[in-house]
Amino acid sequence: MGEGRRGVVAKVSGPIVVAKGVEGVELGEVVYVGEERLLGEVVRVSAESFTIQVYEDTEGLRPGEPVEATGRLLTAELGPGLLAAVFDGIQRPLSEVAKVSGPFVRRGVRVNALPRNARWHFKPLARKGAKLSPGDVFGVVQETPLVEHRLMVPFDVSGRVREVAPEGDYTVEDPVLTLESGGRLVELTLKQEWPVRQPRPHAGALPLTEPLITGQRVIDAFFPVAKGGAVAIPGGFGTGKTVTLHKIAMHSDSRIVVYVGCGERGNEIAEMLEEFSKLTDPATGRPILERSVIIANTSNMPVSAREASIYMGITIAEYYRDQGYDVTLIADSTSRWAEAIREAASRLGEIPVEEGYPAYLADSIARFYERAGRVRALGSPERVGSVTILGAVSPPGGDFSEPVTVYTLRFVGGMWALDTELAYRRHFPAINWIRSFSQYADTLEGWWSKNVSPDFPQYRRRALRLLALASEVESIASVVGESALPDEQRLVLLASEILKEGFLRQTAMRGEDVFCKPEKQYWLLKLMIDFFERAYELVKRRVPVEEIARIPEIYEMQRVKEDERGLEAVKELYGRVMGRLEELAGKYGLRAGGSA
């Protein structure tokens, strides 16, 4: 075996292995187990023995087989080659695994996270003799046509530049810079490592003032997420968690997307790979896969590696944040991650507190979401980056009072609550507008006022009020029948229907409505709210609601979102709708403006 400290397996029970015969084993240390050198991590240490969580299938493993403790913590390998790759939970690139073991993932396959033979074109930015501190950018590599990879001095190193490699092509193992630090020489390469369970340090957190534009109206306009924020997306099965998250991954204005498929379906990863290779970035025409990192530990892959996958993902996200990029980390699903924690805890015989989860679950969830944020990076030149976390939650039975949902909601700034009823009606995204919330909405109003329209916040509030009102009227209607309602209330139902179908519902997979620009979101909202309020005045002044329901533009308002002329079509329709209402006002002898 290698040069690590060696011991023997004493007991095997599923992924939990007890070993002994190694001195000074540390918690979190990486261990290779058995003749096949299965990867594991130390989860408990006692005087005579230590317990390992193994990240691969242990069938066939016997007591007496060797173990090797490496003295290293579980780390992520960071450097060019992360983008456009698909890794499993312990950062094995799955396309390399396929080359070794065919279409099925066999165990014991050891491949490097970053390719060793690829050559990257390195441009040095540091000069000989310069003094470099942790986090300083010393060179760049064009990792993909979409992303410039900024090479940073590792956090445990600083010193004077002794030597810089000239611009040229290097592998991730070639030394490109030599630093002299306290009399000793440190060689830097294009890659570095970071222990996944520790947050990467930064120079300070910044306020969250900019929205992540997702192009999904219900999110951007009603329940926005700020760059650097964290949002939970709970929903029962079939409510569209994954579809919503895929859309955001594909269309949002994030520079980098790290997608962690944690205990979910294999076909979803296959689909994502196809879509990400096909869909191009509008500015450059390059596939968006080139700005994405995918971590796929599907539901049938080892549960223990599923636990690690979330940390692997967030560490990679922080690494690109430190380079000065806005990164979105999508975790689908955090419930499967929590279950992996529960399974390990149960095998270790820890005391379950709620639904079998260990007492430290809330703490694990908190520490994960705390790694979101917008920060000033360490080192120079000055860089600002962010990690936005979008975490899917899969509550058993769609019940939001279960522990994972409850704990998660304590540590996030927003919730997009997915609704089974809406999903049954095929109203997607099935984000419930009554139950969802966003604490970022208030601070982001400034952005909307400045960049879109000063009266956007007004319209947003009026629209939300209309929806709340409609939900009350609906419950009345379910008792007395719609035809027994007064005209004003029937108008509320009509207008809310238009808003739901014409604004909130956004299911297109292609074409105009896949991504809705902020300005168009504003105009659609303005169209529907101004229509409602003007029509309300008319109805109050005895114009029958049937007259309003009959105007042909009602149908158009529900479809204009898909009109290929985009914003122009909305503006043009706005003029016609308002004109039509004034016609009606005239017909009933009411003057425009409603002040008669």
Next chain:
Amino acid sequence: MSDRLLEKVAELYSGKVYRGAKELRGSLLVVEGPFSAAYGEVVRILDADGRERVGRVLETGIGYALVEVLGEVEGLSTDVAIKFTGSTFKVRVSEDVLGRMFNGRFEPIDGMPPIVRGELRGIEGAPINPVAREYPRDFVQTGVSAIDGMLSLVRGQKLPIFSVSGLPHNRLAAQIARQATVRGEGESFAVVFAGIGLRREEAEFFIEQFRELGALDRMVVVLNLAEDPVVERLMAPRIALTIAEYLAFDLGMHVLTIMTDMTNYCEALREISAARGEVPGRLGYPGYMYSDLATIYERAGMIKGRRGSLTLLPILTMPGGDLRHPIPDLTGYITEGQVILSQELHARGIYPPVNVLPSLSRLMKSGIGPGRTREDHPYVADQLYDAYSRGVRARDLARIVGEMNLSERMRLYLKFADAFESEFLSQGFYENRSVEETLDRAWKVLSILPEEELVRIPQRIIEKYHPKYR
């Protein structure tokens, strides 16, 4: 007695044999001795009466092993002889399995000899590498309107039927197995059937159906009956899938695997988990049930560069008809949709009683539309969902406020819902509809509504397919 055991041992086993277990706890044997067993290793156990059982190592340490006995434990004592086989549980796969029937230990139950030719494979399987998966998009025409029109199945999908005891889920599964074809290929599916804790007459129903189909040489049956050992309920689906994987990915066949009843599987899992003394999760089911079910369902799919496909149609009966029960709930989180049968529709005499609103096919979008089914298909399906959900709401409302108090619009939707159920949903057990016929029927019921209500269908599609324009 012990002498008899010794004689038997000499006759049956060669090499090292261990005598006596330390403890027998339910189906778990604690065995001590100077050995080191492999995790998951298969163990042969001979009891004092000379009866042989098979077991599996559940936990292993230096000088001891915890063995789970597969099969009946009645009559077992600690006076046993134990032989470690040195290997984990495997089945032999070759073309010879076609047309055969096995029990949950892979022993033939059709009176024919065991399989001797072919490769040995572990029944747990290995996960398909996500990057090696081919995303499924070949539409399977089942001839059933509810499924083809609104819950389209594609090759390589895992689409369960959620049902309730007493509903015709077995008939629906049999009808799908009989009628399923891929458009333009005509090639029929090979069927692998896993019966899990089935009553004998249920098993016979399926076998009779397949016989009628004349497809016995293109099918494999793995049968664990209600009276068979509980542990083997956990093995039957895995054996079936190991065979199915072989047929699909080695022989390049298109395989439809039907597994029924997965509720019996989950209950066996709970029973065994309880016997092992594990921490129970919701309703006593083990916390790892999600992951365990995933290792079954995720074996469906297609692989890049391989010709075949493995389509999975599991059936489960929801305890108490409750969709939120852990069994349907966890299944729905893993599978690519679900077809839910409704007692209410069944009581009204509608077959198949598919409640389309909570049902879903996640892969539908990739399998339908121009070049696959027909260009109007996605829009029509969308509009049917919208209109039917309104119709059902109108029906609920009418029960409270009376039909007379509904608005004129709601009354139309109510009329639509009735027509949808009688003209579109319901069909005969031997009625095989083409997807064109299904879509034309959909248009017919949609034409009950005024054209302005069809907001989910583009104008040009309406003008091309609406009965008014044709």
